[in-house]
Amino acid sequence: MIVYSGIHTRRGEEKSRNENFYVDLFPGTFYDDNRNEFKSDKNSGGFTMKKWKLSIIMLIALSMVLAACGQSKDKEGSSGDSKEDSKTSLYDQVMEEGELLVGTEGTYPPFTFHDESGELTGFDVEIAREVAKRLGVEAKFQETQWDAMFEGLNSKRFDMIANQVGIREDRQEKYDFSTPYIESSAVVVVSKDNNDVKTFEDIKGLTSAQSLTSNYRDIAEKNGAEIQPVEGLAQSIQLLEQGRVDVTVNDKISILDYLKKQPKANVKIAAEAEDAGQSGLMFRKGNDKLVEEVNKALEEMKEDGTYKEISEKWFGEDVSPK
Numbered sequence: 001m002i003v004y005s006g007i008h009t010r011r012g013e014e015k016s017r018n019e020n021f022y023v024d025l026f027p028g029t030f031y032d033d034n035r036n037e038f039k040s041d042k043n044s045g046g047f048t049m050k051k052w053k054l055s056i057i058m059l060i061a062l063s064m065v066l067a068a069c070g071q072s073k074d075k076e077g078s079s080g081d082s083k084e085d086s087k088t089s090l091y092d093q094v095m096e097e098g099e100l101l102v103g104t105e106g107t108y109p110p111f112t113f114h115d116e117s118g119e120l121t122g123f124d125v126e127i128a129r130e131v132a133k134r135l136g137v138e139a140k141f142q143e144t145q146w147d148a149m150f151e152g153l154n155s156k157r158f159d160m161i162a163n164q165v166g167i168r169e170d171r172q173e174k175y176d177f178s179t180p181y182i183e184s185s186a187v188v189v190v191s192k193d194n195n196d197v198k199t200f201e202d203i204k205g206l207t208s209a210q211s212l213t214s215n216y217r218d219i220a221e222k223n224g225a226e227i228q229p230v231e232g233l234a235q236s237i238q239l240l241e242q243g244r245v246d247v248t249v250n251d252k253i254s255i256l257d258y259l260k261k262q263p264k265a266n267v268k269i270a271a272e273a274e275d276a277g278q279s280g281l282m283f284r285k286g287n288d289k290l291v292e293e294v295n296k297a298l299e300e301m302k303e304d305g306t307y308k309e310i311s312e313k314w315f316g317e318d319v320s321p322k
Contacts, residue, residue: 091289094159099140100132101158106143110257110314111164123314127181127298128162128281130306134297150175153284160294161282176287177280178294181307183321184253185276186219187269191240197247197270206246209236219273220249233258241266252276256315278321 094100104112104124112122120141132139142158153161153175167177190197197203204224210217212229221227228245230236236248237258252272259265283291301307308318 089289090159090284090287091293094135094137094290097137099138100128100135100160102128102132102139102141103144103149103152103158103161104128104141104163105146105149106141108146108163112162123182123310124162124164126310126313127301127307128160130301130310131281131294131297134300135293153282156284159283159287159290164279165282167278167280171282174285176283176285176291178283178291179298180278180280180321181298182253182311182319183276183278184251184319186216186249186273187252187255188271189237189240189248189250189255189267190246190270191243192266192268194246194270199271200249200273202271203247203249209239209245209248211236214250216249216251220247223249225249237262237265237267253315253319256317256319260314260316276321 088096104120106112106114106120108122110122111124112120115121120143125141128141129139142152144152144157146163149161149163149165152158164182165171165177167180171177188197188200188203197206200219200223203220206225207228208220208225209228209230210220211232212227217227225247228239230239233248233250233254236245236250239245240248247270252269255269259267281294298307301310302320307320311318311320
């Protein structure tokens with residue numbers, strides 16, 4: 001047997017590297033000079049062609065497994081790019097980057113919308129900007145549709161939502177909220193000369209203008225009112241002023257916003273429900289430090305009068321939770 005740097009040849013004669021020699025990858029095989037081919041040495045228990053093919057398949061399979069393991073490690077190493085996955089907390093990241101990413105609709109006046117100049121504005125927008133300012137960072141708004149709002153927070157497109165998100169038990173199981181920054185309740189609206197309706201019970205037997213898909217329709221029906229279907233608040237007020245309906249039940253904040261824009265409207269709030277819904281800024285769970293600092297900012301805003309100033313600008317009165 002002749003050896004070329006660890007490469008073996010059979011039949012006791014040296015072969016040129018560029019001529020007929022066999023690299024003995026599998027013991028028990030030899031090169032037949034007469035037939036110019038590789039053959040199995042049956043006496044030595046050499047490899048059959050079937051075994052040879054099986055070995056190649058096993059080598060290919062092994063290489064694929066090793067490649068898959070390498071890709072898996074790459075994926076594991078590339079995960080954790082989000083703020084929470086790093087050793088630094090989300091709050092620290094926000095402070096380091098100097099910006100607070102805020103999810104909002106931008107199409108829901110008077111809370112978050114674009115004014116005539118195209119600038120994003122609204123009650124929630126101003127609250128979020130002031131909170132960010134007191135944290136020492138800038139609010140960067142990421143506009144998205146309401147249906148995709150929560151998923152945007154889940155996928156970490158933004159750090160916080162400012163979009164009149166009601167604080168409910170089912171949501172609190174999945175998310176963290178700031179202390180409530182606004183509350184609103186159902187109200188009964190009548191014409192200014194109507195002094196008979198003073199409570200929700202007084203609307204029994206009266207005609208109430210309501211959007212059919214609104215939960216305020218349910219409230220009106222539960223109190224015995226007959227429903228006149230309308231497309232929205234503007235039509236409700238129009239029918240009320242024309243005397244074609246007796247009342248409408250709606251959201252207090254929406255009514256205040258309407259009266260702020262239409263001060264000459266011939267309607268008034270006659271009754272307000274005792275139970276009010278509250279909204280808060282919403283966060284992914286596990287970011288306690290950021291929630292804590294946002295709550296501090298909100299409390300400072302209420303104490304120094306900034307919150308009241310923003311509230312009166314949009315609604316004509318303080319709408320903070322009582």
